[in-house]
Amino acid sequence: MRIDWAAQGWEGLADGVGRRRLPGWDATTGLVVGERAVLLYDTGATLAEGAEIRAQAEALAGGRRVTHIALGHPHFDHVLGAAAFAGAEVFGAVGTDELLASPRTRRELYEDAVRHGADERAAAEAAETLVAPHHTVTGERTLDLGGRQVLLANVGPGHTGHDLVLLVPGERETVFCGDLVEESGKPQAGPDAIGSRWPDALDRLLALGGEDALYVPGHGAVVDAAFVRRQRDELARRFGVS
Numbered sequence: 001m002r003i004d005w006a007a008q009g010w011e012g013l014a015d016g017v018g019r020r021r022l023p024g025w026d027a028t029t030g031l032v033v034g035e036r037a038v039l040l041y042d043t044g045a046t047l048a049e050g051a052e053i054r055a056q057a058e059a060l061a062g063g064r065r066v067t068h069i070a071l072g073h074p075h076f077d078h079v080l081g082a083a084a085f086a087g088a089e090v091f092g093a094v095g096t097d098e099l100l101a102s103p104r105t106r107r108e109l110y111e112d113a114v115r116h117g118a119d120e121r122a123a124a125e126a127a128e129t130l131v132a133p134h135h136t137v138t139g140e141r142t143l144d145l146g147g148r149q150v151l152l153a154n155v156g157p158g159h160t161g162h163d164l165v166l167l168v169p170g171e172r173e174t175v176f177c178g179d180l181v182e183e184s185g186k187p188q189a190g191p192d193a194i195g196s197r198w199p200d201a202l203d204r205l206l207a208l209g210g211e212d213a214l215y216v217p218g219h220g221a222v223v224d225a226a227f228v229r230r231q232r233d234e235l236a237r238r239f240g241v242s
Contacts, residue, residue: 003016003018003033003060003061004060005018005060007059008020008056008059008060009056010031010056010060011222013174013214013216013222014168014170014171014172014174014214015170016032016033016034016148017030017031017032017033017168017170017174018030018031018060019031019041019176019216020053020056021219021220022044022045022049022053022077024045024077024117025045025077025116025219026184026219026220027042027044027045027077027078027218027219028041028042028176028216028217028218028219029041029042029043029044029053030042030166030176030216031057031060031061032145032148032150032166032168033060033061033064033145034144034145034146034147034148035145035146035147035148036144036145036146036147037067037068037143037144037145037146038057038061038064038065038066038067038068038145039066039067039068039069039070039143039145039150039166040053040057040066040068040069040070040085040088041069041070041072041166041176042070042071042072042078042079042176042178042218043069043071043078043079043080043081043082043084043085044077044078044080044081044084045076045077045078045080045081045113045118045126046080046081046113046118046119046122046123046125046126047080047081047083047084047122047125047126047129048122049081050080050081050082050083050084050085050126051081051084053081053084054066054084054085065085065087065088066085066088067087067088067089068088068089068090068091068143068145069082069085069088069089069090069091070091070092070152070164070166070176071090071091071092071096071133071164072163072164072165072166072176072177072178072179072218073093073096073156073159073160073162073163073164073178073179073218074092074096074099074100074105074109074160074162075109075112075160075179075190076109076110076112076113076116076118076123077113077116078178078179078218079100079109079130080109080113080123080126080127080130081126082130082131083126083129083130083131085131089134089135090131090132090133090134090135091133091134091135091136091137091141091143091152091164092132092133092135092136092137092162092164093136093137093154093156093162093163093164094136094137094138094154094162095136095161095162096132096133096136096162096164097132097133097134097136098132099132099162100130100131100132100133101132106127106128106130107127109123109127109130110123110124110126110127113126113127137152137153137154137164138154139153139154140152140153140154141153148168148169149169150166150167150168150169151166151167151169151208152164152165152166152167153165153166153167153204153208155180155201155204155205155208156180156194156197156201157194157197157198157201158180158193158194158197158198158200158201158202159178159179159180159187159188159189159193159198159201159218160179160190160192160193160194161192161194163178163179163180163201164178165177165178165180165205165208167208167209172212172213172214173209173210173212173213173214174213174214174216175205175208175209175213175214175215175216176216177205177215177216177217177218177228178218179217179218179219180198180201180202180205180218181202181205181215181217181218181223181227181228181231182217182218182219182220182231183217183219183220183221183222183223183227184217184219184220184221185219185220187231187235189238195235195238195239195241196239196240196241198235198239199232199233199235199236199239199241199242202228202229202231202232202235203232205228206225206228206229206232209225210225211225212225213225215227215228
């Protein structure tokens with residue numbers, strides 16, 4: 001099916017593949033439309049934002065609902081909209097399920113969201129209803145969406161201890177990188193970052209996508225392999241590793 005991405009304010013990347021740069025924190029949410037299933041990569045920062053993404057995704061997918069969600073990493077601006085997608089199968093890097101089920105983590109996500117300017121009530125509601133992954137990925141996992149297969153790969157740790165990327169094959173591969181790659185600013189390294197392993201994660205990311213892939217950062221414009229490689233080298237210098 002032909003998708004008019006611009007009609008919903010999204011950016012088309014390939015056949016059946018698009019993304020939106022969300023307002024506020026410029027986080028990316030990605031959509032892959034198959035013949036039988038629809039996958040969303042990251043869900044926004046609040047339930048209201050998640051509901052807006054859901055409505056747009058359903059319109060783009062010809063009225064079909066989102067059936068699969070992949071959470072790139074457990075930070076508030078990428079996961080707190082997850083409860084807006086009732087019935088979807090949720091995937092995350094191994095350990096994300098236990099982490100997001102923890103009351104302590106939910107409290108920390110709420111506090112982080114509010115610290116970054118989110119409405120307190122909206123952040124509390126999203127944290128309380130947060131959906132933890134039903135399925136975890138240790139290495140790689142292939143999902144059949146009907147007419148296309150996509151690959152979920154746990155290439156971290158790096159930006160966090162639980163970094164999951166999405167590879168969509170095509171004439172030119174599309175790789176949703178999460179915050180392992182950032183274009184709109186320097187990569188953010190919070191207390192859960194594992195800087196000594198981050199360059200290795202980007203090496204695995206580049207091996208997965210190859211030289212000609214489109215790399216979709218967690219924040220910012222789409223980049224190429226050369227950009228990812230430069231960022232990899234900058235992170236190696238930053239954290240004192242080779």
